[in-house]
Amino acid sequence: MKEKITIFCLLNSLDLQRGGLTKASLMQANTFASLGYKTFILTFNFNQRYNTIIEQMVTMGKIDSRIQILNMYQSLGEFDYSSIVPQPMMEIEKSKANGAILDPHIGQPHSYRVYENGMYTKYFRLDENKRLFFMDHFNEQRYRVKREDYDEYGYARKVSYMDYERNKPRQMVFYNDTGEAFLSKWVNPQNGLAFRVNLFKDGKLKRIFSNDNELKGYWLEQVTSSYENPVIISDARICDSLVINLKSEQAVKIWRLHSNHLDMKGEIASTVATAFDNLQEFDVALALTNQQKKDIEDRFGTKDNLKAIPHAADQFTEYNWFAPVKKENLAVVVTRFAAIKRIDHIILAFKHVVDRVPAARLELWGYGDEEKNLKSLIRSENLTANVKVMGFTQNPAEPYQRSLFSVMASKTEGFPLSIFESMSNGSPIVTYDFKYGPGDLIDNGEDGWIVPNEDIQALAEKMIWMFENKKEAIKMGKKAVKKVKENFNLDLYAKQWDEVIEEAVKKKMAHYIQQ
Structure with missing residues (x-):
């Protein structure tokens, strides 16, 4: 069956420095390739350095070499980098x-x-x-x-x-x-x-x-129409309308939700409104957690096409339970520097931490529009000796493995991949209680701490506890690795995706034959 199915993962763009959505989408595509599906990633933006970017991502192991990457501009222009002669640098x-x-x-x-x-x-x-x-x-x-x-x-x-x-x-x-x-x-x-x-x-x-949307829709039709059983997955919200309006009767349309579907007022977020207004147009709609699936059905009623597939961890730190583990007096944040991540709350909480534990350190790993504001806040709170902005990392496992714990304070998430990355690398999490993620994965006090949302003092107190109870914090990290390894590994993730795709294709083929 797999040899008759071709999967197209739709993203607006790819680049070396991208956030959790791109990481999650690449994990999906790599999983499809490893399962034996012919797999494409389609991108729609213009980037004159795409060829180099893709080569670097393949070399770094970010993209499986069996995946074919097609960009709309390169495809329409019929670019041929295999025979191109570089121009002199003059x-x-x-x-x-x-x-x-x-x-x-x-x-x-x-x-x-x-x-x-x-x-x-x-x-x-x-x-x-x-x-x-x-x-x-x-x-x-x-x-x-x-x-x-x-x-x-x-x-x-x-x-x-x-x-x-x-x-x-x-x-x-x-x-x-x-x-x-x-x-x-x-x-x-x-x-x-x-x-x-x-x-x-x-x-x-x-x-x-x-x-531009008409052009993108035209190109998507051209690329996918020659395949017998195309499975088209919209990972980026800018691609949702393209999949909805796709005319192919054979195409399996899958919508993958990567964020909270509600805004801060409890209304359907504008970014996902188009998809929710046309949910029936998708053969499968995927939430990231069973809790999110339930919340959607509580609002819209039971949906036969709505399912849940959580993220997975793709690597684990191997611990001998009885052997000592060396950890720095360090907490880390690995995320995009955006207002929705509320890293300012973490910095303000760390001010209280340093008052009690002067040797405590915090590293902020990432990139984004808020970087300048975060650096300014660190200076104004006199935390430059304890809090460092480290920049983007292609290897988040390294800071997680050095850290005693990590910290999250997001306003909202779909199910942040950073939770898996942190826990699977032995770094338990101190986090606000937000939807979705912490409550689905963390057993409070066992493999991490969940504190009331927006309670900066409570966030600080649990960080202080971790620094003052280092041996217990390390035990939490070992428990976190064990939990993620048993319940959110790539084998389970691949099995869930395989079942969803096989079932959706069979239903589509049966419907197409009846027509």
Whole structure:
């Protein structure tokens, strides 16, 4: 049966620094490949460095080499990186040869302003390999008139023509390996949305679309229509409408929920509203926990297509229960630096911790928009000696294994993968009580601590307890590893997915035959 099924995992984008949703989606795709399914990951954004990004992710073991990655722009442009000839790296030399003056942009590595006979004409940036990344062009009034985006081989892949007043694109043109345009967009500079998309083929205007979503839907149909039993999984909310509107009668449509479905007012979150309004269009809708599945059914009634598959841990720290374990006097946070994660609560709680345990340390691992605010808060609370912002890590197991425990204070989650990563690496969690995750996995006082939501003092007290009762904290970590290993391992995860896919395909085939 597997050889007749092709799985398409839909994500808007892929990159080396991404959060839990991307990690979870890659775990799914890797699991499908290991089970023997022909597996694709489809992405829809423009990124001129995709080829290098994917190569690095495969080399790092983030993506199974059996998975095929297709990007909409590379596919429509028929990019062929197997035979492409890199362009020479000459931008600096060429500019100087033409008599231009280069002014390095302080604070922006490999970035230069270009002056020609006193006139500011260009601004360009090179990548880490000194190849051209982008170039901006300016007119005599110092308006930016266009930006050229280059791939890692020195080829211009996109040119954006700017609106003078707003300095935003009005028209974008995309180019193939030979420099021929295969796509252009007319863009509203006020909102960045395309209102006309032109697809070219063999020197002719092939199709016209009224927006980007129509183009994405067209490409999705083209990619999936040639497969007998396509299974299409929407992991990113930007892809939900594409799957809903897919016309294929044979396609199995699966919706994978990665977050809490409610906003802070208890209403259906705007990000998932489209999917909930069209829940019947999916052959399978997947929640992350049985509690979330129950909450959805309490609100909408029993749904035959609603199921739950939790995350899984893909590696475990092996402990000898009786052997001593070395742990630093350290707590860690590994997450995206976003307001919804409430890392500021953790920092404020740690102020109380340091008052009682002066040697206690906290490391914040991640990236995001809140980084500047977090660093400012650390300084204002005089915690620079105890709290460090460490940056993004490709190997979260390392800080977890060094730490005595980890901390979470999110407003809301679907079922954060970081819970599994922490517990499976022997780092029990001190966390607020929020939906969904802590209550589904942690036995309070046995393999972690759950404190009342928004209670900063309670969060601090449990952290203090962990530092002051180090041996007990280490025992908690061992129990956490044991629980996750027994109940949330990859074998169980793969079995659940296998059953869901096989059942959904059989139902779809039976329905299709009846038609």
